Amino acid sequence: MASGNGFPPIIGTYNGINYYIRNGKQCQRKAGGGFTSESIKNNPKMQGVRDSNQELALCSKFNKNFKDALFPFINDLEDGTLHSRLMKLFMHIKMLDEAPVGKRTVGNGLSCDMGQKLLREFRFTKGPGARDILGPFADLNVKTGILKAVAFDPKRLKFPKGSTHFYLQYGLLEYNLKGNTFRFILNTDALVVAKEDDAKELVLEVLEKPEKRSVVFGVVKVQFYQKLPDRFYKSFAKGAVGIGVV
Template identity: 35%
Template structure:
């Protein structure tokens, strides 16, 4: 693969060379060289390719279902490379499945391990807006009541992005079955705070309780708003929307 140089980048196939864009940059490579579909399905030498393809498809299905389950936290917003970064997470979780043969390893098996739960808990969903940095406080999760408490809150320690006058905090419990891909999201009432908020503690409890579909995740979402003439407008800057898993029920 080579980079294109010139005033007008090309797109298409010319003289056996494919011209296209990769991550916004014009590149070129020799056309062809792909695997033959029949060979992939039948040849013994293609067994590893078939195994990788099967597991990739599985991780893709988990990825789509999981992103859709989290969608209420980032409605009308697009994250750069969100899909690809989640694919890395689910691929690594799948690798922790030591019970299944290669080609049949599954994400949910990886999440049955302590290492898998740690990977899920430590994953950075939104690098440009990390809720744990936006809310740099100690918190406690009371799983019997599904309540997240921030007992020592101070709005002065919350960073506000340019133009923001308010921040909205959305807490919820995502009940997600990584085997069947069934899910339910149980949300608390959103809390919208102005820069001059004077409260010293926060508490969030979902309106409905999970029924035990699968793994239960305590998720916090943050979004910034700007008030104009008494109306709040969401700021969709890349650093204006954040998601994080704060806790996982054991």
């Protein structure tokens, strides 16, 4: 309730009433209605807040583990927005879990078809995604880890100015729901592709087979380069790096 009696403003708590200034006016309200660490921890009415905080903490841990697994592919992205964008993605995937609020996890959301679809559609960079890189017909064998793209065509990609080639890397990302752990199996041999290369069937594989009962994704990365007589020079142009999940 605002006061306009001309007396000096009162700020603080007296006899269970909070006195404060809002928009230049004296206001007051009953004390005890705000959020405090004590009330969030113990007040039964704050159970919803505790549940949300618990899910947020688990989502943040999931995000860290995911990025740690994909470190070989994302360590050089220098994108300050990636963490927050992944958090938004994983919070969305977490909501696909049909468990009660407070017990929902990203892992359970990722184990369903829609959760996997959302991860595959996520744009890691401003460069090409999985469909751009591999073409419209890519198939991952989750038992062997072999990825086939029957319509791979370098001419489909938009080469940054000055780029003549790109390096194509492939890895297999496994998620173990029971242990809530990731494993990334990387093929360390990059495929060098020239801008003028013809379309062909592309077969990518890793040295180890994925473990049974894991959720499996293929991950591809392209980095554009310019070839000069002495060597290849990495492009730092916009869209020079692309990552896609299959």
